[in-house]
Amino acid sequence: MSFWKELKKPFFVMAPMADVTDAAFRALVAKRGAPNVFWTEFVSADGLYHTREIAKMPDSENPLMRDLEKSDAERPIVAQLFSSNPEMMAYAAKLVAELGFDGIDINMGCPDRSIEKQGSGAAMMKTPEVARAVILAAKTAGIPVSVKTRIGYNKESMEEWLPVVLEIAPEALTVHLRTRKEMSLVPAHWELMQKAVEIRDRVNPNVRLIGNGDVTSVEEGTHLVAETGCDGVMIGRGMFGNPWVFAGRKSEDTPLEEKLEALIELAHGFEALTPKKNFSILKKHIKAFVTGFAGAAELRAKLMETESAAELEAVIASAAR
Ligand SMILES: Cc1cc2nc3c(=O)[nH]c(=O)nc-3n(C[C@H](O)[C@H](O)[C@H](O)COP(=O)(O)O)c2cc1C
Numbered sequence: 063m064s065f066w067k068e069l070k071k072p073f074f075v076m077a078p079m080a081d082v083t084d085a086a087f088r089a090l091v092a093k094r095g096a097p098n099v100f101w102t103e104f105v106s107a108d109g110l111y112h113t114r115e116i117a118k119m120p121d122s123e124n125p126l127m128r129d130l131e132k133s134d135a136e137r138p139i140v141a142q143l144f145s146s147n148p149e150m151m152a153y154a155a156k157l158v159a160e161l162g163f164d165g166i167d168i169n170m171g172c173p174d175r176s177i178e179k180q181g182s183g184a185a186m187m188k189t190p191e192v193a194r195a196v197i198l199a200a201k202t203a204g205i206p207v208s209v210k211t212r213i214g215y216n217k218e219s220m221e222e223w224l225p226v227v228l229e230i231a232p233e234a235l236t237v238h239l240r241t242r243k244e245m246s247l248v249p250a251h252w253e254l255m256q257k258a259v260e261i262r263d264r265v266n267p268n269v270r271l272i273g274n275g276d277v278t279s280v281e282e283g284t285h286l287v288a289e290t291g292c293d294g295v296m297i298g299r300g301m302f303g304n305p306w307v308f309a310g311r312k313s314e315d316t317p318l319e320e321k322l323e324a325l326i327e328l329a330h331g332f333e334a335l336t337p338k339k340n341f342s343i344l345k346k347h348i349k350a351f352v353t354g355f356a357g358a359a360e361l362r363a364k365l366m367e368t369e370s371a372a373e374l375e376a377v378i379a380s381a382a383r
Pocket of ligand 1: 275
């Protein structure tokens, strides 16, 4: 049976986030309060396909494989893929299934121009036939398939768009409550979640429906599920500086020392688990963990200059003296 069916309402899931939800960050979150479902960063299905089928290089040598590292502490875990090419999606989905992932999520909401140029991400909302074919291709891998999308492209158009996905019966559908045009510039339209629930109930009540956008605590998410009737909530930026979020903690509830310890652990984990990634990726985490106390700006500025976990740890130790 699919793990999606076993989740009790309200459930809370980790948002897929490029250069954030890597193996090191997921390990940090897993230790402090696991979400009901983990997500990887998005990975290009075409990139996975080209390496073997065209460049004839083994998958193990593909640099994209570093984004598909995982540990058994993070279960269930879904790999997010993007592609507008069914053949390449089928290839990548099979690979992800062989790697032992519990599910595949298809990105149909990313507004990044380089992704949209490939017809992927949010651009899929403009090509329903392609979206259908890509979901069906992912399903051939035999593990649960879910979709993450938005409420529309230029304007809210859930009535036309959501049935395209729901009719193919993914196991779950995440709706980021903004249009492509709105990017992340306006507050998420949670007032529209009930409409999404009505469409799901009418078109395919078996699909688990997840709301996403601006939620920063389990408490807030629990209210939203009760109010709107969706099944679960996905939390993204609310994890920044707060890897305890799924344990029910609010960011302000954690003492500074514990936050700095978490940052040190993340930096060491980052070096150990993602050795090929650039240390500067940690800057967003430094900003998020080192904030809201006297001397934060000064410490943050020093930490931004560090280039290794040992250096970062030494700067924090000397600040504590
Ligand atoms: C740094 C960053 C990276 C992201 N990467 C992805 C991604 O790889 N795949 C995806 O579907 N969404 C991605 N998103 C969007 C988030 O998953 C989420 O939909 C969005 O941030 C809104 O949720 P939030 O308000 O809880 O953060 C990203 C967002 C941010 C801020």
